[in-house]
Amino acid sequence: MTSSPRLWRQAPYLLWLTSDTGKGLASTLFNFAVPLLALVVTGDPAQAGIIAAVGTVVRLLTTLAGGVLADRHRRIVMMTLGAALGAVAAGAFTVAALAGRVDFAMLLVFEVLLAALGGLFNPAGEAALKDIVPESMMGRAQAANQGRDAALQLAGGPIGGMLLAVGGWLIGAAMFVGALVSAVAGWALGRRVGWGRPEAADADAPQAEAAPANALRELREGVRWLFRRPDLSTGTVVATVINLGLNAGITTMIYAVLQAGHSEATIGWMMAASGASMLVGALVAPTLVPRIGAGTLMVLGIAVCTAAIAGGVFVETPWGIALLVSGAVFLLPALNAAFSGYTMVATPTALIGRVNSVGAVLAMGAMPLSPLVAGFGLAWAGRSSTLLSSLTLCAIALVMALLSRPLRSIPAEARWAEHAKQFDDAEVPVG
Structure with a gap:
């Protein structure tokens, strides 16, 4: 008989999952809404494609930087900070949408901003899982994450469609709530298990010298x-x-x-x-x-x-x-x-x-x-x-x-x- 139920009695993992789910919901809604909003306000599929392409490039580049940052700094601090900045960006998007200022330039700016936040801070959140979940439960934790991701993908379209039918501002408001939940759960996780000590983690690293920081190296x-x-x-x-x-x-x-x-x-x-x-x-x-x-x-x-x-x-x-x-x-x-x-x-x-x-x-x-x-x-x-x-x-x-x-x-x-x-x-x- 598997010991799977014990995973759900791991409070640090539940806090991490809550934080990651709030962030995932905000990201899913934005990814759903941006191409549709771009088509509505510009009437040009090419402009919607430009927004998506630029966001993808930014996310690719910043993810590599985010991996370096995740290994340099306190990971729970970074995941909480990233969620808080995401809430600020979602709030700004909501205000802009309520003011009727949704256009190609605004959507491009927010796509770049949120792609950069995801690339820079998401690797820290993923890496933090290694610090809070026992190795004996890591597979089941990842399986639970897969279930969460599948549910978000399946529900994201219908939820996004209903919110977007009311207005782009409601998408922004839902993103704000998701990011805020993520930030609060991350803060609670840090209070519970500590914010992480990256210098202690160096003990098992296959690197030898205390050289000056160099991201490429x-x-x-x-x-x-x-x-x-x-x-x-x-x-x-x-x-x-x-x-x-x-x-x-x-x-x-x-x-x-x-x-x-x-x-x-x-x-x-x-x-x-x-x-x-x-x-x-x-x-x-x-x-x-x-x-x-x-x-x-x-x-x-x-x-x-x-x-x-x-x-x-x-x-x-x-x-x-x-x-x-x-x-x-x-x-x-x-x-x-x-x-x-x-x-x-x-x-x-x-x-x-x-x-x-x-x-x-x-x-x-x-x-x-x-x-x-x-x-x-x-x-x-x-x-x-x-x-x-x-x-x-x-x-x-x-x-x-x-x-x-x-x-x-x-x-x-x-x-x-x-x-x-x-x-x-x-x-x-x-x-």
Whole structure:
């Protein structure tokens, strides 16, 4: 019988989860509202695309900086400060919307501001989890986070739509409440467990000297440490490749359904079905992660994704595609929870911010490429050829996972620390 219920008796984790959920809700609502508001006020899809593209670039760049900051400074202080600044920005957005000053320039400014806040401060919040959750519960904590994320994604659209129907200012007000809850919970967490002592964390870091602060050098240390680990580096690359292949394939199938003359409502229920499947998968993940090896979960999850994209080459009906996509995403929460949990356990505390930020940047970098692959592929090569390209990427990820014994042999949650030590012994010190 699993000891999962004990996780929910960990008050520090519950405070962290409350803070992270408030921040996640605010981010979900803003990401939903900005493209729609941009289309309403400008009438130009290109301008909405510019806002999204600029925000993505800012988030990518600042996330790398945020990883360095998370390893330099007190993480709970940073996550609380980031939430407080987010509340200030949301309040300003609300005031601007009430005053009728929502235009392209204002939306661009707020997109850049909130993307920068997320990039600079979110890595600290993620890294703080290593300081407050026992290693024996890390997998289940990550699985719970996956369930929370799936619920936000599924509910964010309907909630955002209802709020936006009243006015953009209500989106801002809801963002303010979410960020305020995040800041208050972060403050309560700091009061309960302490604000963190980054200098104490240096004891388990693979770095040797007390050199003057240098962000690029510190970032290189994190990258070099990550790619000297065959278990983590292979998993990171595999995750990036499967993200690109799977999302490009799903996007291609959705675009093709639209091109075939089906309505936006049809796309809506297709995506709702896949969202519901991911939510159910997230609810099942806390049961799977303690029982099945993380490497096994990764191989199974990638194999299912590959099979779904292969099926998409032959299936063109909306209900058939909905079934394929729903099947593809079902194991993703367990896969993500297992690998991210193992990464948290295996990575030294003093490097976790940088290692997590590198993984996040690779994942974020793959996401914008998916619609480009799908769009240009459909225009230049057609549906089948584009899906075959996506299938090739998924197959490459599967072969890499199968051939990598360090990745494939990662055990279930209880043995993560023991498994990681064999790679610690073989590492070359960084510095």
